[in-house]
Amino acid sequence: MSNQPTFDIVLDGATRSIEAGTTGTTLFVDAREVVAMKVNGEPWDLDRALPAGAVVEPITLDSEDGLNILRHSATHVMAQAVQELFPDVNLGIGPFITDGFYYDFGGIDAVTPELLREIEKRMKRIVKENQTFRRRDITEAEGRAELADQPYKLELITTKGAGAESASVEVGAGGLTMYDNVRRDGTVAWKDLCRGPHLPSTKLIGNGFALTRSSAAYWKGDQNGDSLQRIYGTAWATKDDLKAYQTRMAEAARRDHRRLGAELDLFSFPEEIGPGLVVFHPKGGILRHEIEQYVIDRHIQAGYDLVHTPEISKGGLFHTSGHLPYYADTMFPPMLADEERDAEGNITKAGQEYYLKAMNCPMHNLIFRSRGRSYRELPLRFFEMGRDYRYEKSGVVHGLTRMRGFTQDDSHTYCTPEQAGEEIRRQIEFFLSILKAFGLDDFYLELSTRDEDGAKKDKFIGSDADWEAATRTLEKVCTSTGLELVPDPGGAAFYGPKVSVQVKDAIGRTWQMSTIQYDFNQPERFDLEYTAADGTRRRPIMIHAAKLGSVERFIGVLTEHYAGAFPAWLAPVQVRLVPVAEAFDAYVDDVAARLRARGVRVEVDHSDDRFGKKIRNASKEKVPFTLIAGGDDADAGAVSFRFRDGAQTNGVPVDEAIEHITRVIAERINEPAGEKLTRD
Template identity: 40%
Template sequence: MSAEKITLTLPDGSAREFPAGATPLEVARTIGERLAKAAVAGEIDGAIVDLRAPIRRSGKFRVLTPRDPEAGVVIRHSAEHVLADAVERLFPGTIIDAGRQDHAEKFQYDFRFPRGFTPEDLEKIEQEMARIVKEARPFERKVVTRTQAAAIFKNRKEEIKLVRLADIPEGDEITVFQHGEFVDLCRGPHVQRTDQIGAFKLIDTSGAYFKGDERNEMLQRIYGTAFATRDELDAYFAKIEEARRRDHRRLGKDLDLFSFSPLAPASPFFHPKGALVYNQLLAFMRSLYVKYGYQEVITPQLFDAELWKTSGHYFHYKENMFFSEVDEHEFGLKPMNCPSHCVLFGVHAHSYRELPLRIADFGRLHRYERSGVVQGLTRVRSFCQDDAHIFCMPSQIGQEVSSLFDMMFEVYGTFGFSEPVIYLSTKPEKAMGDPALWESSEAQLEKCLKERGVPYTVNAGDGAFYGPKIDFVVHDAIGREWQLGTIQLDWNLPERFKLAYVGEDGGEQRPVMLHRAVLGSVERFFAVMLEHFAGDLPLWLAPEQARVLPVSDKFLDAARAVKSRLVAAGLRADVDERSEKLGAKIRDGELGKVPVLLIVGAREAEAGGASVRVRHRGDLGSKTLDEIVAAMTTTTKQRALNPWPEAQ
């Protein structure tokens, strides 16, 4: 064993031999004492490993120091242990559970504590953590047997840890990490000493179910974050602040787009301006429906429970539906459009020549969402989707999915979202239908993805109850992920509704159904888009595209004439008729995020034009009305992101 050697390739390209089982720390020492001292973790072939964990195989190796962004997760993970240590010091007898899996941004620890932690508690805990950090306690890593681990935690009366220990699969290596008095069951990796945690801050507390299961006891959770430096910590909070500034609930109120009332919880009221934006989104999708061959329909809201029994929603989705009783019949508000489209498909006899039949519906949907989960426009009880169902022959699935990819990319590109990341979600636990059908459906979607040649990730068990799906996730202007479009393959509903078309051979065939939405929920998309643009909507979406600002009341008539001209050209414009100073009107226009401000004074009134001021870009000088109308019309028609052509 001791004779075995491994080869590590260092970042400078050099390869060195080490005895198998050498630790990253030992390797770091051979490179340089200062590096070893600064080290927070090792990295082998891209995987972060603890400095004290023996390396058993050859690979690309490097030492991570606080300067490497990758070191953050190790620092946060270590700060997590310091948090638990501080809580144990301040509140002896507190039973600790476990930390966080994902340390990309935050750390957390769950505690069994008789009450919620208060802000004062957090302050004290932070101070205690600062003390522990300053003490520069070394982290020690120990490999222990199951019995030894059990003894440690039994001795410490950490009963939850014993449950966690029992969850570790037989045969896995069990490690504990200790710094000072504090010991925890942990895989690591951790920094060398607590003082390598450069800057940290506790963020918030909340309740959290043990093992994330609501049938279990609720523990008290503390969240925090940590970075190598104060600057990084500050940048993190600046990012949070930026997200707050963009919060669609804030913008919706400020820009008078929508509101909520306790009389209709979680159901938005779109104000005139908001409704205008909303309808522009629908108009955009309708224009694509022409291009991609869809037919739009309008279907009922309320259906006899029989429909939901046939579709399976009555058995798989009932807890999310609103029901009421009429004429001694149970009726349910639709949470999805698919069953009514199946009814619609069944109205006529269909020939294979008509397929694929693409049926679109902006029908209002109602879903009961538990009171604790609703949030702004992103999670509501009343909404609509840019929904469509494609009835086609099995042989047409490939071309339909391919065409959907084109549509998705076209839509997301229009808003300037990143190239979507694609996920394939497979059979969930609560699934309907023949497992063999599921398998072949999943295989078909996978085949489409491969043929298209796009990278994707499999999300096992995340499919809809009636079929597997492909999801599209985009990143917004500040890098946050949003799941938008979805394509779901469904053999079940056509079967349950006994849908059929007459095939080439004259025999009855069963169509397959594709459920798809590009924006997803229009309400949710509205929120995502608003935050993405920080309220600065592109011209085609702006409720008020231009505002005419007379320099003084003397030019009111000239200003009204400019507005009339724009309105006649199909643009949305208004006049600021208040007898305010120009500066005030400009300020209000900018704050109101109006894309184009048109200033009319003596010079412009005489020349018959206006001085153009573009949002966030300032004064572009005087233009004729023809130029202004032409520029704005073009930008609107093109659905350009920029409110005014760049070259001007």
């Protein structure tokens, strides 16, 4: 009988007595699916001894925490394989990321596809070796001694990750830990500075991993820092999960809006203009116009007042709003204006600093403040298609979904504190109805609050009481919608909490769309007031809202959601008319004229291409309705419909064809099946 003292822990909500020194490995010995554990909410390795009073939860490989640990363990295996190939490589950092992992390396000139295959081959060998991940605490002096030949690791030990958030995977908070990869004979195959946790052994990584790509990177993300090679991979609980992921990625590549934008002649990103800036071609211009006009019309119907503001302003405006200095890194550097020079061109009077606007709210505040306001006017809703500019780093700019110049469908509502809850509920319903109109109807809500960590609270302004009241208001409204509500601690704007609508697209990816932010700070900063019913002067609450997020980003998401096959009401070309032979040109021209008279966007293919190629071209360009006319059609005053899926309906009278097309467009039908012509 053991003489070890015992104490209680809580496992899966039940109190359990264990001996001192008991590890997770012993606790879960009969649960082979458990690969790690949470101890008081923090992921731990299984081989760590449990403390008295701990709340313990199992982590399985296929859970979110389990997959993150799997991917982090795969990162170590990849780095071990790379160091086998390049013994003098400088190791950077290697975190898990969404659906995968990466590791940064210094001292590698280039990563070729052949090198990726060789690294992956070595990883598979390491996995089969069943090396054990073993954690040990070390002092800073021990870390510097063990990693004396690794300059980046030494810097992390010295700075404890300062300057790189992802470096926390290496050092974290508190003491330092090292992880050894130990072979079956007890020898150490490889080691890395890391806070863990990891899988019990490499064998549990299995065969559900693959290396995907490489890219250039900078040490700690600093463009002035060392240039590194970053190798990416993905890892899943099973090989079938890996194959499913690879299938999703192949489908995502097929839907990539940058490729489709070029193929469909919608937009482009000329190098001469610069990264993060787009030009819309005629077809893309029509698509953009239809989206913007619909959103503008909906705002007018909902009681919003249209406003317009300039794209540049004196810097003092953004100091008043608080965006300088809180938001300075994301704003374009200032430019000088109004300076005076002498005949030789020397500045005799300093100029005023002007900034490109990164947000519209400060200018909307000036409109509110331009005259006295009464409680009778509230809620007062301003709306603008505002053109904004943000200095995103070139490395993160990505097509239409991450840009430097973009248009926000931006509104700012001024209301009393008592009106705020109902106004937010009303606006969330408004968001969802707009998204549904575009065929997006699978969503949940995310509530972003400030980080309550003392050191990080400094990046947020306002009193604790104001933050508490604002957060509770948003939480109550979100809960009342019945939608799933996901917390996002630390994700709030610096001036207040926010709610975002997260939308799933046709292949299950999640995109942040509409946002609503509760702001009690800017009314104070701009000294905004209204006259209350009792004659006193009071501060309004300010509610920021964007329904699409940005028009450009929304177009990118919509392009991928529909794989370029936009619903008829949005399609740049709604109807393509194709004569079977030149003899029927006049007939199809007449049909086209009748459609145009009803507001339909029509093209007629009078090219010299063969008939079959004309049909293929219409299909390739994803035109919703291709109308074909030959001798029988002309004699009967009819056309034949060809739909995007290849289905065809022949001999449809022109009047019936026009009525069907205009009805599908007018009703904004978003489902391909709804565009089909059904006849009794």
